[in-house]
Amino acid sequence: MDQNNNYRPDNIEDWIVTLRGGDFILWTDSKNKIYANLTITDGGYKPTEQECNDGLKAMQDTWDSNNP
Amino acid sequence: MALTVVKTSALSGNINLTSQVTGALPVANGGTALTSGFVNGGALTEFDSWRKTSAMSATSSGEFLTNNLERCDTAGFEKIGTGMTESSGVFTFPSTGKWLLLFNASYYSNNQGDRLWGKSEIHTTVDDGTYVQASQGIENCSQNDDSCSCVTQFLFDVTSTSTHKVKFRVRSNNTWYVSGSSSLNDTYMDFMRIGDT
Numbered sequence: 001m002d003q004n005n006n007y008r009p010d011n012i013e014d015w016i017v018t019l020r021g022g023d024f025i026l027w028t029d030s031k032n033k034i035y036a037n038l039t040i041t042d043g044g045y046k047p048t049e050q051e052c053n054d055g056l057k058a059m060q061d062t063w064d065s066n067n068p
Numbered sequence: 069m070a071l072t073v074v075k076t077s078a079l080s081g082n083i084n085l086t087s088q089v090t091g092a093l094p095v096a097n098g099g100t101a102l103t104s105g106f107v108n109g110g111a112l113t114e115f116d117s118w119r120k121t122s123a124m125s126a127t128s129s130g131e132f133l134t135n136n137l138e139r140c141d142t143a144g145f146e147k148i149g150t151g152m153t154e155s156s157g158v159f160t161f162p163s164t165g166k167w168l169l170l171f172n173a174s175y176y177s178n179n180q181g182d183r184l185w186g187k188s189e190i191h192t193t194v195d196d197g198t199y200v201q202a203s204q205g206i207e208n209c210s211q212n213d214d215s216c217s218c219v220t221q222f223l224f225d226v227t228s229t230s231t232h233k234v235k236f237r238v239r240s241n242n243t244w245y246v247s248g249s250s251s252l253n254d255t256y257m258d259f260m261r262i263g264d265t
Binding site: 001007013014017018020021022023024025026027030031033041 | 176
């Protein structure tokens, strides 16, 4: 989330962390948080890239409706 | 006079305060004269700052920070001394001493409503095995899209660098978003050696 944009969700990790608790996201390059650099470390389900994009879009829509 | 020269024959170039001078160093405009405890440069010998570069979710049972921890690399920052080492969220000290630890966890109620409370916790071990919670900070967010920061600190007497270690945990009353950043200190921890053990 971009603190300079009032925490509007702007990356797929903003949605992924809502799936379950814990520190299970590992970026192989934390300066480039794209799906190809995503690793899940807790052995749980890794969502598809499409699921990540759809989840982020839904969060952004909710945020936009809450912050007109 | 506060200082006395004891080896005048050796005075040339730099003066060795240890072998050539006794007494107290006067302090201008009040204050207390220094008689011991001189540190080269008069400053800290160790300071380091690390941060979480990815988001995670705190839970009611608590979650340790294990992934995506990096030394601050924001322009203008430079550690002092050797610095900390980290593996899977466990931090090891470069030297013994009294270390002031600070941990800040940034929470955000990501359209999750009232989360009531979130905590930042420092956990330490003195036997490289059994960790105890040493301190905690607590804050609350009371509405959607609200944010808060929990700060806590602890003075850790590190008498052995092989047995005394530290890790950090976040805990909340419900699954709750903890933010991270690779460009600025958001959820972060500072390590400052402020004295000898």
